[in-house]
Amino acid sequence: MQAIRGRVASRALVAGDRLPSIRALAAETGVSPSTVVEAYDRLVADGVIRARRGAGFFVCATALPPLALAQEIAPQERDIDPFWVSRQSLDGDAEALKPGCGWLPADWMPVEAIRKGMRALARGGDGALVDYGSTRGSATLRRIIRGRLAADGVETSPDQLMLTASGTSAIDLVCRLVLRPGDTVVVDDPCYFNFRALLRAHQVKIVGVPYTPSGPDIERFEAVLAAERPKLYVTNSGLHNPTGAMVTAQTAHRVLSAAAHDVTIVEDDIFTDFAPEPLPHLAGLDGLDRVVRIGSFSKTVSASLRCGYIAARPDWIEGLIDLQIAAGFGGPSPVAAEIVAGVLAGGGYRRHIEEVRRRLARLQGDTAAALQRIGIKPWIVPRGGFNLWGQLPEGVDSARVARTALADAIVLAPGNVYSASRTAGRFMRFNVAQCKDPTIFTVLERAIKDQPG
Known part of the structure; x- marks a missing residue:
């Protein structure tokens, strides 16, 4: 009973999930089938699970406690x-x-360019001020982003790009698409702390790989992938947060080789514009096959104008658009997207x-x-x-x-x-x-x- 309650509390089992069969759980826990029957019967009586004749036992929606992200920290x-x-x-x-x-x-921020963009938007049509945006976001900003990605060696077609409410929202959408509670995600150790916070909200197992001045410790990375079979690897490949390191081309190639076929890589390149020289990009080397490139403009333009993007395979983009509609009925505010587009398009940027x-x-x-x-x-x-x-x-x-x-x-x-x-x-x-x-x-x-x- 404690084992099942623990899985429900950690969201390894969620509402509607089918529990292991009586024989399977008996073998897993090393107890007799009659003990499992007794435990299941008591959990049914407590309202944690319910029985479906001929189908098995399933988690009740009322069994899930509120999600307290910080409850494991004293x-x-x-x-x-x-x-x-x-x-x-x-x-x-x-x-x-x-x-x-x-x-x-x-x-330090381009405040005058932002004000200019606001004035231009106010003088324009009413649509951007009052309407919902399109499902993919501002066509103007997407065109600008595609040009910027191409300059980084990441070629995209129009159906490989969408705007999101922020860079964090972009990662959240990818997690919603790919992960289920209990899956494993690899991160750099150390990594951006909000990666850890967001992944905790998705109830996944987080495994860290030591980070070096040239990128992740590749031997350890390969060992973790072999042992843990993760679904995702989330990283800042260029101007790494928090260390400031830059991944080398050699390490980037080895990361892609190690992750072949089994792991999706989420590459957050939010700091790219601060780099004084061209950087290797996992998305460019991979061609957006297994790598999802995300970014935003909160560090370079404005944290108040919340706007991010995802570049990925077309079939992924379609699924991510549907998720964004379900979660927020669209992407970034058209006001934010158009102002960001105006700042990026201006020569002053x-x-x-x-x-x-x-x-x-x-x-x-x-x-x-x-x-x-x-x-x-x-x-x-x-x-x-x-x-x-x-x-x-x-x-x-x-x-x-x-x-x-x-x-x-x-x-x-x-x-x-x-x-x-x-x-x-x-x-x-x-x-x-x-x-x-x-x-x-x-x-x-x-x-x-x-x-x-």
Whole structure:
């Protein structure tokens, strides 16, 4: 009874699922068939399952408890929960310093281009202001995205692209299409913490593969695929989050070779525009056969204009469109999509990105040097983007440092929120664009020195 209740609570079994036969469960658990009959009869009486004559036993809809994503994390450990950084960053005081957040400062963004786009949209027809958008999203923005993908070596046809409500929504839709509770998903270790949060919501088994400066540890990746038979591998292949590493062409080819035939790869390339040089793209090398490319514009244009995209095989796109209709009756707001299209089409966007790259390159060096002065060693100094993965001194726990810094209104990102294996306790991700205030380093140094041992 406890085993069945546990499967229902974890959503390995959901409403309507058929339970194993009496003989099968008896063999699996090593008990007699009469014991299974008794357990099933009691679960029927408790309303957990119901019997169908000649068909077997099935999970009742009323058996499912509300999904509490953080229930497996003890309150005293909440600082290593993937939701912790998000809540602190999104809900923190406007005056708080946020070196642990995942976006650029507001005064770095193309605000005037956004305002221009808003004015142009307001002067246009009423449809974009009041109507639902099409199922695939703005034709103008899709045309622009296809051109940008082609520049990255990812050739697409019109039926291989759709817009979504955000980059996170894009991953969620793919998960809805491919996964069922109990399936296995491989992620990088460390990986973007919201990958872990979203996958937890889908009730899947998450297995991490150690990440190196050139990409996933390929030997470990191959071993995990052979042992776990995962359905998905979710990654940032270029300008990896949180480490800032860039996958090499050799590693990218070996990843595709290892994943042949059995695994779908979701490649989140949200940071591509920050790269100072062309990057290898799994989607380009694969031709969108087994790789699904997703992205959004929250880091480069506006986090307020929620808009993402999916590039995939045409048959996948059709299924994903239906799911998006069912879940949200369409993709991004036409207002958001048209404004983003206007910003990307303008000549100022290229200049905006070039200036951002220059500023980030300077701040990567400045931040790395400031961290080293207080005993935090950069894992690597990235060649692009705003993430810097720092290793704290021996014996210092990043979660304790983050908790201490929060008392000084500084939001940090401790390493274990990114680690499926929870082996990154000495690491911390820093957003170099948010590290200009020297108070950050003063508080960090004090928090490190105050730790016992």
